[in-house]
């Protein structure tokens with residue numbers, strides 16, 4: 001052991017005066033160029049790209065709870081781009097690329113770990129859908145291929161190849177699939193943004209949106225009114241309620257999504273594994289815990305309560321996939337409120353209110369999109385409302401024109 | 416166990432029921448604009464409070480209406496659909512359309 005370390009071990013002095021990661025709270029100003037509602041990953045990422053790449057720093061992020069305490073803290077951190085539509089694949093691939101370099105960009109370790117993601121097919125119809133997804137992905141440069149059960153067994157020797165009497169017929173192997181530490185993503189963006197002068201105001205709830213002559217002028221908060229040139233909402237499960245305050249509806253339904261994690265064990269599972277028929281996915285965190293997630297609750301609810309029937313269903317599927325999990329102990333279980341669109345794609349860009357932009361409809365799949373959402377939403381603001389090409393397919397108006405971007409098959413079983 | 420009362424079968428475990436969406440007034444399908452129809456199909460009321468919903472008891476395929484609080488999950492009451500819907504809607508394709 002180096003003597004330096006021993007010296008500090010017995011001394012009362014901390015080796016160096018470390019700067020606080022986030023500045024101390026300040027007074028809320030009466031005027032900002034940009035106000036971002038919601039201090040989740042999407043909100044702080046937007047602030048980061050605005051400040052760092054567009055020089056727009058008179059920005060406030062208003063968060064009713066604490067930084068990243070919403071779905072950013074609750075998600076199971078699956079990062080992948082093996083979607084079905086060309087629009088989706090292009091968009092999510094850009095996000096994966098940004099993730100790959102994020103630790104360097106922040107000079108802060110987000111523990112990005114590219115272990116590959118495997119989705120299992122148990123019916124011929126799913127095998128056909130997977131083949132299509134693999135081809136679309138390859139076309140856009142992604143690493144996705146269809147593999148047979150022998151390869152599945154080789155990749156995941158501990159997997160039961162006949163879970164619940166549903167034999168594994170094939171696997172969609174996405175070698176770009178990854179995971180990361182979700183809190184670190186929010187912290188990295190928040191730290192970078194505040195270093196450039198952005199203000200993050202936690203425990204500050206937006207209670208109303210001020211609109212005059214069809215144009216947003218500011219927001220009402222629990223700490224007083226704030227004027228703003230541009231307002232962006234990025235509030236996940238509360239998106240439709242927030243849009244209503246701005247005066248327009250969103251085609252969203254709020255469903256709880258539940259997940260859980262076991263006590264840690266030695267590493268045995270590298271890829272993220274998901275079963276399309278059992279609606280269940282299992283992965284091991286870098287700390288060794290087993291994360292278990294699955295489909296949404298069976299009916300809508302604005303409440304992040306967890307329920308026993310759903311937990312029982314998830315656990316029985318997970319035990320079918322990895323029978324020895326029945327010996328494990330649960331550490332935590334929780335739920336988040338997700339804002340679901342009917343086509344399982346987000347709603348991004350302009351709204352009926354001028355200078356009021358939306359980043360919503362992120363449902364059960366928005367963590368992986370955090371970097372690209374921040375980047376494109378910042379471009380939208382910086383260009384004065386010119387919608388970046390990558391997010392044009394996700395405009396709100398698509399619902400009026402029946403131009404949905406259907407990602408249901410590529411989303412429902414693994415987020 | 417969460418219990419829902421089926422108007423036909425009485426109190427049952429909620430796992431026997433399937434949610435069928437909010438009850439919405441349907442616009443006249445013969446004379447509605449595409450945008451209004453899209454709104455009817457894709458938009459629901461998004462307040463927090465008591466909502467009117469379609470539910471089905473799957474073993475008996477019986478559809479009915481429930482009043483439920485969408486934040487507390489309290490089921491206020493359930494009743495057969497004919498209490499709200501008195502008239503049958505017949506869909507007829509317009510002449511000349513295929």
Ligand SMILES: Cc1cc2nc3c(=O)[nH]c(=O)nc-3n(C[C@H](O)[C@H](O)[C@H](O)COP(=O)(O)OP(=O)(O)OC[C@H]3O[C@@H](n4cnc5c(N)ncnc54)[C@H](O)[C@@H]3O)c2cc1C
Pocket residue numbers: 037038039040041042043062063064065066067068069070071072073074075076077078079204205206207234235236237238257258259293334335336337338362363364365366367368369415
């Ligand atoms: C159990 C679960 C598992 C998931 N798994 C995955 C996954 O594996 N992969 C994936 O890509 N996605 C996953 N998701 C989805 C993902 O978590 C979300 O889509 C994503 O985190 C959304 O980020 P956000 O920053 O928009 O929202 P959030 O992190 O929820 O941030 C929104 C913030 O807005 C704040 N807010 C709300 N109302 C107000 C107000 N009035 N005033 C001020 N602030 C307000 C909230 O407090 C919250 O902090 C999962 C979600 C859940 C619940």
